[in-house]
Amino acid sequence: MTVQLKNDRFLRALLREPVDRTPVWMMRQAGRYLPEYRATRARAGSFMKLCGNPELACEVTLQPLARYPLDAAILFSDILTVPDAMGLGLSFEAGEGPKFASPVRNEAAVRALPIPDPEVELRYVMDAVRLIRRELDGRVPLIGFSGSPWTVATYMVEGGSSKTYAHIKAMLYDRPDLLEELLDRVTRATLAYLSAQVSAGAQALMVFDTWGSVLTPAAYKAFSLGPMRRLVEGLPREHNGQRIPLVLFTKGGGPWLEAMADTGCDGLGVDWTTDLADARARVGDRVALQGNLDPSVLYARPEIIRERVAEVLESFGKGNGHVFNLGHGIHPEVDPEHAGAMIRAVTELSPAYHQPD
Amino acid sequence: MTVQLKNDRFLRALLREPVDRTPVWMMRQAGRYLPEYRATRARAGSFMKLCGNPELACEVTLQPLARYPLDAAILFSDILTVPDAMGLGLSFEAGEGPKFASPVRNEAAVRALPIPDPEVELRYVMDAVRLIRRELDGRVPLIGFSGSPWTVATYMVEGGSSKTYAHIKAMLYDRPDLLEELLDRVTRATLAYLSAQVSAGAQALMVFDTWGSVLTPAAYKAFSLGPMRRLVEGLPREHNGQRIPLVLFTKGGGPWLEAMADTGCDGLGVDWTTDLADARARVGDRVALQGNLDPSVLYARPEIIRERVAEVLESFGKGNGHVFNLGHGIHPEVDPEHAGAMIRAVTELSPAYHQPD
Numbered sequence: 223m224t225v226q227l228k229n230d231r232f233l234r235a236l237l238r239e240p241v242d243r244t245p246v247w248m249m250r251q252a253g254r255y256l257p258e259y260r261a262t263r264a265r266a267g268s269f270m271k272l273c274g275n276p277e278l279a280c281e282v283t284l285q286p287l288a289r290y291p292l293d294a295a296i297l298f299s300d301i302l303t304v305p306d307a308m309g310l311g312l313s314f315e316a317g318e319g320p321k322f323a324s325p326v327r328n329e330a331a332v333r334a335l336p337i338p339d340p341e342v343e344l345r346y347v348m349d350a351v352r353l354i355r356r357e358l359d360g361r362v363p364l365i366g367f368s369g370s371p372w373t374v375a376t377y378m379v380e381g382g383s384s385k386t387y388a389h390i391k392a393m394l395y396d397r398p399d400l401l402e403e404l405l406d407r408v409t410r411a412t413l414a415y416l417s418a419q420v421s422a423g424a425q426a427l428m429v430f431d432t433w434g435s436v437l438t439p440a441a442y443k444a445f446s447l448g449p450m451r452r453l454v455e456g457l458p459r460e461h462n463g464q465r466i467p468l469v470l471f472t473k474g475g476g477p478w479l480e481a482m483a484d485t486g487c488d489g490l491g492v493d494w495t496t497d498l499a500d501a502r503a504r505v506g507d508r509v510a511l512q513g514n515l516d517p518s519v520l521y522a523r524p525e526i527i528r529e530r531v532a533e534v535l536e537s538f539g540k541g542n543g544h545v546f547n548l549g550h551g552i553h554p555e556v557d558p559e560h561a562g563a564m565i566r567a568v569t570e571l572s573p574a575y576h577q578p579d
Numbered sequence: 580m581t582v583q584l585k586n587d588r589f590l591r592a593l594l595r596e597p598v599d600r601t602p603v604w605m606m607r608q609a610g611r612y613l614p615e616y617r618a619t620r621a622r623a624g625s626f627m628k629l630c631g632n633p634e635l636a637c638e639v640t641l642q643p644l645a646r647y648p649l650d651a652a653i654l655f656s657d658i659l660t661v662p663d664a665m666g667l668g669l670s671f672e673a674g675e676g677p678k679f680a681s682p683v684r685n686e687a688a689v690r691a692l693p694i695p696d697p698e699v700e701l702r703y704v705m706d707a708v709r710l711i712r713r714e715l716d717g718r719v720p721l722i723g724f725s726g727s728p729w730t731v732a733t734y735m736v737e738g739g740s741s742k743t744y745a746h747i748k749a750m751l752y753d754r755p756d757l758l759e760e761l762l763d764r765v766t767r768a769t770l771a772y773l774s775a776q777v778s779a780g781a782q783a784l785m786v787f788d789t790w791g792s793v794l795t796p797a798a799y800k801a802f803s804l805g806p807m808r809r810l811v812e813g814l815p816r817e818h819n820g821q822r823i824p825l826v827l828f829t830k831g832g833g834p835w836l837e838a839m840a841d842t843g844c845d846g847l848g849v850d851w852t853t854d855l856a857d858a859r860a861r862v863g864d865r866v867a868l869q870g871n872l873d874p875s876v877l878y879a880r881p882e883i884i885r886e887r888v889a890e891v892l893e894s895f896g897k898g899n900g901h902v903f904n905l906g907h908g909i910h911p912e913v914d915p916e917h918a919g920a921m922i923r924a925v926t927e928l929s930p931a932y933h934q935p936d
Contacts, residue, residue: 256859323646386874386912387875388878388910388936391873392875394875395879395883396878396879396880436852437852438852439853439854439857440835442852452898474792474852477853494795495792495831495834496796497836500796516748517743518744518745518749518751519748521745521748521753522748522749522753526752530752531655553743557824
């Protein structure tokens with residue numbers, strides 16, 4: 223922890239402090255679009271073994287940094303490590319997505335859920351964080367993360383991915399008290415998990431709320447935003463004298479940006495369906511904004527990618543508080559050269575937005 | 580056509596005229612949640628054979644009317660009949676969704692697309708419309724429909740359903756001119772198709788834009804809303820002296836309701852992620868609103884369903900211009916008794932919202 227951070231653009235931008243250029247990273251930057259990732263994953267044998275092995279998780283976390291001038295690393299892990307540690311039996315079947323052996327659908331199952339000790343049941347994640355920090359050696363900050371309690375709960379109740387959210391929506395409408403109880407446990411487990419990541423060395427935190435947007439406005443506020451507010455209020459915002467910025471991201475959460483900013487978090491992830499100019503006008507200088515290139519722009523030619531990067535930078539405009547990112551994870555079929563074209567465009571075009579007037 | 584309509588609540592509400600109670604119908608009301616539908620479909624042999632057989636399509640269109648006091652019937656068909664008629668070779672594999680044998684991915688494929696003659700290649704649809712009108716005998720109006728050109732084009736270019744829209748997004752960003760040309764053909768085909776439905780007897784029209792919400796705000800306006808505006812401008816709004824109301828529905832289109840209302844359509848479908856009170860405040864009295872109960876509420880107990888129906892009615896409030904519906908299609912696993920509970924609640928609770936002050 224005594225190593226001096228050589229590039230703190232990302233942290234400064236999240237705290238809306240001046241930077242020389244807009245920092246950039248990519249959601250899922252350690253992922254399947256990279257041949258070196260696919261090779262390490264093949265060596266690990268499965269996605270879960272890759273997540274569970276700190277040396278291999280560290281290796282894939284660092285891979286994109288070797289290719290691109292990124293301004294942050296993000297822990298390679300999965301949002302479902304927490305319910306797995308609660309004993310739900312996570313597996314990934316090829317092409318099928320995640321499956322839980324024991325979905326949580328009644329009072330007995332909810333009340334049986336333990337709050338895992340992050341340094342015991344999730345020790346492999348904390349070991350990965352410590353190892354990555356050592357290997358990063360202060361080059362860029364490391365982002366820790368979790369799923370939002372609502373998003374994690376959808377998988378726990380449905381038993382995997384879902385199109386209709388039949389089981390958790392039935393619980394939401396029929397037994398809101400039971401859903402509250404489930405979310406309370408997941409929130410407490412997530413608080414412990416993210417706090418432990420900070421103790422282990424995470425220098426910023428991000429909460430991924432992938433499925434908040436399947437809710438009505440009232441249900442979003444009660445069941446997705448409510449637990450995220452508890453995270454914002456309960457998490458350490460400083461560690462060893464350093465601020466630990468916290469970013470909330472609800473995919474499709476454009477209509478709820480004001481309410482999200484009101485939680486007191488430092489930054490908001492914004493997907494590509496909302497204009498950054500509009501988002502900025504709405505949240506003012508309360509929070510930084512992270513985003514929001516359509517990930518599908520990376521299917522286009524490099525010169526087109528550059529034009530679209532220019533549009534996103536122009537849409538946020540001059541001043542502090544922008545972290546460039548895709549509006550969602552990079553797609554597995556993207557050519558790594560195209561990701562490079564995006565990052566190069568940000569590094570070349572963004573200094574103009576950080577000149578003193 | 581000389582039969583007098585016995586129940587015109589639905590048409591009057593879409594034109595924002597007074598009604599005695601809020602009219603109600605359900606998207607996918609002729610569908611898999613009904614055992615009698617599953618029996619007819621089994622008899623047909625496949626989904627496409629069911630769509631392609633006017634007698635069977637008529638039979639399933641009328642099934643929900645026999646069970647529930649619905650205020651409208653909707654033609655049983657599919658949004659992909661148009662590209663199928665363009666020669667793309669549509670099939671539905673069990674559990675796989677739609678597949679096109681010949682996706683449209685280059686200039687030659689786009690330029691080879693014919694504009695089908697609705698009374699030739701799509702005659703089976705028009706025959707179904709005529710037959711349903713005859714069998715309805717003026718009980719309730721019949722809604723005709725199509726997909727939005729953008730939504731239909733996503734299936735044509737991807738070759739089926741998609742998670743990432745890799746091919747059409749690559750076309751959008753790399754070759755917007757080619758996408759425009761494709762959308763122009765689909766728009767012309769859709770204009771002919773919907774116009775023919777009106778001539779055959781459809782008394783209202785609805786355009787389903789299921790995938791407009793995967794676009795950036797600028798791309799939505801150019802590629803999804805733009806072609807829908809051409810439909811609004813080009814479609815017959817009157818037939819045999821009767822107004823033919825037109826409803827646009829972009830799923831997840833909450834942020835774009837004002838722009839959608841500006842097209843000059845009569846009504847907007849609203850999904851459950853937007854409050855009707857908020858939607859109504861934004862569109863004023865320019866359009867009627869159709870929606871917006873979360874379809875997953877129907878997983879809950881009947882007394883809960885009634886409470887949630889009351890909330891939706893209260894959210895729209897008093898006055899003209901509300902058509903009650905789900906915010907999206909009814910889920911296949913729903914108990915038909917629960918759909919009945921929703922419809923009963925609307926008929927019982929809504930008259931209070933239509934009393935003179």
